[in-house]
Amino acid sequence: MGESAMWGSDNGSGIPGLSSYETNEDLARVALFEGYEQSLLRFAYISCIVFTLIGIPGNLVTIVALAKCKKVRNATALFIINLSVSDLLFSCFILPLATSTFYNKSWAHGKALCFMFPFARYALVAVSLFTVLAITINRYVMISHPQLYPKLYTTRNICLMMAGIWIFSFGALLPTSLEVWGRFSLDPITGSCTIVPDDHKNSPKKFLFIIAFILPSVAIILCYARILWIVRKTAKKSRNPPTQMKSLSMSTTTIATRTDLDKRPSRNTVPAFPINCFINTGAELSSSCESSTPSEQERQSVTPETKARTFGHEGKNFRRSFIATMRWTTAPPKPRLPTKKDKKLLTMIVAIMVAFCVCHLPITLMKTIVFDATTHSVANVVGYVLIYFTTCANPVIYVVMSNEYRQAYKSLFQCKR
Template sequence: FPKPLQTFAAVVAILIMITGLAGNLLTIIALCKYPKVRNVAAAFIISLCVADFVFCLLVLPFDSIRFIDASWANVRFLCILVPFLRYGNVGVSLLSVAAITINRYIMIAHHGLYSKVYKKYWIAFMILFCWLFSYGMQVPTLLGVWGKIDYDPNLETCSIVKDSRGHTSKTFLFVVAFVIPCLIIIGCYTKIFWVVHRSETRMRKHTTPTIKSPHTPGRDTREIKQRRSEWRITKMVLAIFLSFVACYLPITIVKVADVEVRYPAFHVLGYLLLYFASCVNPIIYVIMNKQYRQAYAGVIGCSRIRASLSPYGSSAPGHQQQDYGQ
């Protein structure tokens, strides 16, 4: 890699690491500390943040240093551990995103099934599946059956490379890791928006006065609120989908189209976007919710905002928890 490109990548990776560590840790503490924001979706968000925090803590230090000095790759244990954690935690993050999407889909489109599907043991099973599946997919590579984890001179770091038979699982893992969550996100949020739009349309029909009057301020107010509600959901959908595509599509395309690393700059850009996903998730999935912002303020010690968060919040008797994204 060109020296200026290496320096730039190292600086950006370090900044992402610091931001990711702070943001994900803050999110985990906020979700655990305040019952008002602790609900079913929060369990998956915590899993997502834990995966991203581990990624920033154990992977990014080595991945940032390797742009300047990759001597750590000479240590066999680290050369296997770092890529294993890198791909494993990326997989957990992607599956957690998909799990959050499915959670919201069932909550809106199949509300009657929600309490049956999201019992404590099923939630634990879903989270455990995200972790076991993500790391389990790497076992054949770890054992050298399908590719192997070793130093890649083209990337100047340890990664998944071809085995003695010329086979590698890297392309397959990247394609599957992107395509499956992408299809889930597109399908679920398309259905969500359709259900919400149909519900709002039906509500407008029911609230239409039988005798038209030039003065219907109540109706106008309702329509404005309905449009705002649809727009909030639209923005959430766009934010989730665009961040997902922006962070994971480039590296997927690069890994498929440039296996021999003929264009190193594109690989570096793809990796930086992949790293950025570890710190952007708290912004997309947490900060867009007002109650989470209040919980953040409570964690960092803003007493005025913290006062609005009762230690029991909406978990207190007679209150119902508001779900993620509402």
Template sequence: MDAHNATFYPREATILAAACACIFSVVGVVGNLITTVALLMHPKLRGHVTTMFVLSLCVSDLLFCSINLPLTANRFIRQQWGLGEKLCQMFAFVFYGNEAVSLLSMVAITINRYTLIAYYDMYTQIYTSTKIWIQLLLIWVVSFGLMVPPLLGVWGQLGFDPKTFSCTILPKNSKSPKKYLFVFGFALPCLVIIVSYSCIYWRVRESKRKLEGRRCVCGKLSGQTAKEKEEDSRLTTLMLTIFLCFLACFLPLMIMNVADDGITYPWLHIIASILAWASSVINPLIYAATNRQYRAAYGNLLKFCKNNPVARRTTWGSRTVGQSSNSPQYGEKEKRNHHKEPARL
């Protein structure tokens, strides 16, 4: 390694990065694997539209945690790559491809939620089984397709960077797509997520105001205003949580790669990378564990592990999982069930 071109990371920083990569790898593999298995083992949830995109996100994060993070820990511990040029190129290809899949899957989830609220009458036409699989295929093809030009050396190249002892996107003939991929790959998904959730919030808020107006006319508003304000507050908190977690994980890395390409501040690059890795761990918590139906799926998975085969089949068929409002058939099934079961408080 050329001493004049190398970036000397403090040993404490590389040890911290390696430790975080190991921890995130274990926690991420366990969390994403449990989420994937829990959703796949329950047909009622498996058939929901949003669940399909959540599974795409989980699989992407699972691949990242099981392939990229262990190799990342290895290079930070050794402060070199040492695993060959071809594996280095494939590491960068899978690393950036998986990051893109994760981002686009989150975009698909937000668009799906907005469509469910704003265009419910057209929801079943937009999200048919065939169209869902087409969207999932496009997410993966586009994400990894963006990495084909540098992989083939057409626009930039994938290889070893001695300055950071990392496998990444390198310039070729003084041309590199790295900054363009970072800027547009982050800015556009972030913009779509912000716009989608903002539209969801204002749509729900507008509907609640109309409902409040009708209750005022009928003189039945008593006791409802405080509850509606509380629901608005919870919705706002949820939106802020999603925005802050998304931005906290990816924005520092985007800023450092664009603003400090020469690695003037090694510690900041290490911290930004650790935050980006953390996204593969917290995604199951944000998009799955916070949802009541998904928590029920986790509970039923535990029952499956403990019960005998007969009890397992009974657990699968129980109403503890229920129907998610993300399912196009949700409204019709609820109406049919309403005549079969007494109302529950």
């Protein structure tokens, strides 16, 4: 990603492949960032150094703290750890090479690393964005389909999801690495090793831009729009008692009336069952909604013999009323109203997504148009800096916006279990 040329358009087909350079010294002699102000390049490599010093310990602490703290050990925390691993690798591998490139105004690391640099950069950016998408879908399923959540988000399934993200992100670049569709090489225009057109002038940048940026971003927006719609709808219903509740009350009154009219002893009266309004997912800290189920004593008190004695001589209408009531009480759980912790966590995830878009979208849009990098030197360097900033932005967001994560950090530093 560093190239800020991130997903951009082709710069023509005059860029030679790595095989065109006989030695690493030939590659190092290619001048980069010609015509750029020295103060601008100094700002770039100093920023990279700062981001490295913050990103490596920040993401490492996040991984260890969330892994050790049982209080936040849930699906969202696992995806956050996955995101932090991606940012940590980016900080350890991409940022030092980018710092050297800005400082030396050349690529001094050989052909092998010039190949690995864009391969890792593009893949790690994709891992980050798809992980944010996975977190968003996780919250959407919890809010809108709570009955499906415990079945879908088991530890095994979460591990498969994360493995799929990594495999897909790196696998999408295999055609480019084999020079079947574009190739990795040094681009003097953008000043970085990146994806360049192959001999047939083909490049996958626009395809990657759509598949790995546009589509996930649209999916994230749609998920949040759906969540907000559900929240508004559920909040409105919570202010007005549902008609089903009134129907249940009438059915209960009918049962009580028929029981009072019955000449049999009152000990045969069937106990009323509590209503199970919401389901407790049991997997998320932020979901504290409790379910209400009949106690063991109540279940034991309603035996087939008891029901036979009570309802054996009742009319059809009475039985239908009771059956309808029982069916209603065992209906699948409906979308629930998010708790206060849900809302805080959703806000944090939105902040992560907004930070990601703010840092990536400007340079992405700019690189979809062929432009003179020397004329737009400030925009080019600022685009680099914004992209590299994302590696250390997420740990700051966690600390500022999540009380549970702050407690996890404190517990780690205070050596508490």
